[in-house]
Amino acid sequence: MTRARQEQGDYGRESWERRWSQALGRGAHAVDRRPPNAHLLAEVADLRPGRALDAGAGHGAETLWLAGRGWRVTAVDFSTTALDHARSRAERAGADVAERVEWITTDLGTWAPPRDAYDLVACLYVHVAGSAPEMVRRLAAGVAPGGTLLLVGQPPVDPSTGAPTRAAGQRQVSVEDALAALDAERWTILVAEERPRGIGGGEVDAVIRARRVA
Numbered sequence: 369m370t371r372a373r374q375e376q377g378d379y380g381r382e383s384w385e386r387r388w389s390q391a392l393g394r395g396a397h398a399v400d401r402r403p404p405n406a407h408l409l410a411e412v413a414d415l416r417p418g419r420a421l422d423a424g425a426g427h428g429a430e431t432l433w434l435a436g437r438g439w440r441v442t443a444v445d446f447s448t449t450a451l452d453h454a455r456s457r458a459e460r461a462g463a464d465v466a467e468r469v470e471w472i473t474t475d476l477g478t479w480a481p482p483r484d485a486y487d488l489v490a491c492l493y494v495h496v497a498g499s500a501p502e503m504v505r506r507l508a509a510g511v512a513p514g515g516t517l518l519l520v521g522q523p524p525v526d527p528s529t530g531a532p533t534r535a536a537g538q539r540q541v542s543v544e545d546a547l548a549a550l551d552a553e554r555w556t557i558l559v560a561e562e563r564p565r566g567i568g569g570g571e572v573d574a575v576i577r578a579r580r581v582a
């Protein structure tokens with residue numbers, strides 16, 4: 369096994385292609401019924417639409433929600449299966465939504481967004497193969513002055529019960545990773561906490577929302 373493969377563990381590109389093929393094969397309608405992420409809705413609803421990066425866009429629920437609200441979205445994922453599906457959803461949603469989205473198939477383990485380009489950079493539930501603070505810094509460099517960085521990661525172990533979560537075996541961004549990566553002189557941290565994903569408890573996520581000051 370190569371070193372890169374070992375670092376990716378079971379969460380490299382091929383495994384995500386397989387997951388998306390299986391999920392879509394079981395029923396694209398079920399995938400399409402997944403609502404956009406509750407943390408994104410809560411944290412982004414008050415922002416004026418501008419340019420957004422959805423890093424790890426997957427089936428596209430968040431990309432479509434943003435584009436439907438007037439954002440121009442760059443949707444990035446390394447799964448062509450997921451992005452092809454998301455693109456066809458955008459086309460079905462109408463030309464005004466589809467023309468606001470640019471689709472990029474690439475690996476977030478190495479890809480860097482253009483500097484200072486986005487009013488919102490969102491990265492939700494992406495497994496980090498290398499250093500999480502390094503990935504946060506790389507994605508954060510894409511945020512324009514005054515723009516917002518929104519990171520959501522599920523811990524591998526539920527903090528209240530100690531039970532393994534659906535993210536067991538993965539490393540997703542934590543509050544500590546984000547705080548270690550973001551220079552306090554350049555970022556105002558608006559949210560940095562672990563909180564339930566939905567009303568009524570259930571899964572707990574690390575949510576980090578920061579605004580770039582300079």
Ligand SMILES: C[S@@+](CC[C@H](N)C(=O)[O-])C[C@H]1O[C@@H](n2cnc3c(N)ncnc32)[C@H](O)[C@@H]1O
Nearest residue numbers: 384424425426445446447474475476477492493
């Ligand atoms: C758990 S899904 C989350 C999808 C979406 N962000 C959401 O909140 O529903 C993780 C997504 O990240 C993508 N992904 C994981 N690692 C990646 C990487 N290194 N580069 C690009 N995409 C990656 C996967 O293909 C998958 O679509």
